[in-house]
Amino acid sequence: MDIVAVDIGATWVRMALVRDGVIEGLKRERNPGTEEGLARVLSSLARELAVGRGEVGSVGVASIGPLDLQKGYIVGSPNIKSHIIRLSTLLKRLFPRSRVAIANDAVAAAWGEYLLGVRAGTPDLGYITMSTGVGGGFVVGGRLLLGSRGNAHEVGHMVVDMWWEGGRCGCGGVGHWEAIAGGRWIPRTSQVLARGWRGAETRLYRAALEGRVGSAKEVFDAAAGGDDFALHVVDYVARASAAGIASAKAAYDVDVVIIGGSVYLNNRRLLKPLIEKHLEAYSPFSSKIDVVDASFGENEGIMGAYAIAYRKPEDLPLF
Ligand SMILES: [Zn+2]
Numbered sequence: 546m547d548i549v550a551v552d553i554g555a556t557w558v559r560m561a562l563v564r565d566g567v568i569e570g571l572k573r574e575r576n577p578g579t580e581e582g583l584a585r586v587l588s589s590l591a592r593e594l595a596v597g598r599g600e601v602g603s604v605g606v607a608s609i610g611p612l613d614l615q616k617g618y619i620v621g622s623p624n625i626k627s628h629i630i631r632l633s634t635l636l637k638r639l640f641p642r643s644r645v646a647i648a649n650d651a652v653a654a655a656w657g658e659y660l661l662g663v664r665a666g667t668p669d670l671g672y673i674t675m676s677t678g679v680g681g682g683f684v685v686g687g688r689l690l691l692g693s694r695g696n697a698h699e700v701g702h703m704v705v706d707m708w709w710e711g712g713r714c715g716c717g718g719v720g721h722w723e724a725i726a727g728g729r730w731i732p733r734t735s736q737v738l739a740r741g742w743r744g745a746e747t748r749l750y751r752a753a754l755e756g757r758v759g760s761a762k763e764v765f766d767a768a769a770g771g772d773d774f775a776l777h778v779v780d781y782v783a784r785a786s787a788a789g790i791a792s793a794k795a796a797y798d799v800d801v802v803i804i805g806g807s808v809y810l811n812n813r814r815l816l817k818p819l820i821e822k823h824l825e826a827y828s829p830f831s832s833k834i835d836v837v838d839a840s841f842g843e844n845e846g847i848m849g850a851y852a853i854a855y856r857k858p859e860d861l862p863l864f
Pocket residue numbers: 701702714715716717718721723724
């Protein structure tokens with residue numbers, strides 16, 4: 546059966562036609578950030594993929610949050626201009642005869658991993674995305690955890706650093722995992738760490754001290770080139786992430802944690818060994834966590850969207 550999978554990110558909207566778990570066609574356009582604009586983009590993507598009225602069995606949507614899951618709306622996302630985007634309404638207008646399933650992107654990705662990923666069938670698994678922000682989804686005892694409004698596990702807002710003096714998270718909290726290790730905050734993290742750095746005065750150190758670090762990529766590139774201070778920043782990001790993963794493990798008792806998201810996947814060689822090293826301290830042998838790379842790379846959202854439409858998780862409303 547053909548399923549249309551939609552991945553709504555802050556920057557890109559991607560739509561794919563998926564047949565038996567295989568992506569047959571995929572198109573993307575920039576997310577205009579308004580409800581009207583998104584309606585236009587969705588219908589243009591459907592036209593490009595030549596999918597539409599009555600031709601597909603079901604539609605799965607993996608979206609940035611926060612979501613009102615019962616209504617299928619994005620509500621009050623800091624990354625989008627419109628306060629409310631009525632996703633369910635837009636999709637039903639486009640596919641009136643299809644069933645539409647909508648979930649938070651990281652939550653959908655966890656379900657995609659559970660059904661189709663490298664560790665498919667593991668009854669207790671977590672999916673963590675390290676991207677612009679940090680998020681996650683969890684399957685416990687074979688059930689996808691949703692929470693009443695669809696934002697059950699905002700793991701990026703767990704406190705991983707009680708002494709953090711680097712400024713607040715986007716949500717207003719202090720010491721949050723996302724505020725230290727989220728891609729948009731890594732330049733700030735480098736500035737904060739520069740103030741206490743006693744090592745060599747490297748290029749990235751001077752840039753950080755003067756507030757000239759413009760992106761997470763700059764930090765990771767410098768670290769890959771052997772810049773001692775950049776390696777220190779990357780180690781701190783990995784350490785915060787290990788603390789978050791260990792806490793998630795303690796809360797959900799998962800056996801496997803799968804990590805995806807562009808910040809992680811683009812810098813896996815640097816991050817993975819460091820995360821594993823710090824996990825040895827935070828989550829010792831008795832509760833060892835298996836850390837696994839995401840199965841679908843940049844298509845994690847699309848495969849998650851496919852998965853929730855292919856086999857609807859219990860408790861997820863359909864439109
Ligand atoms: Zn937060």
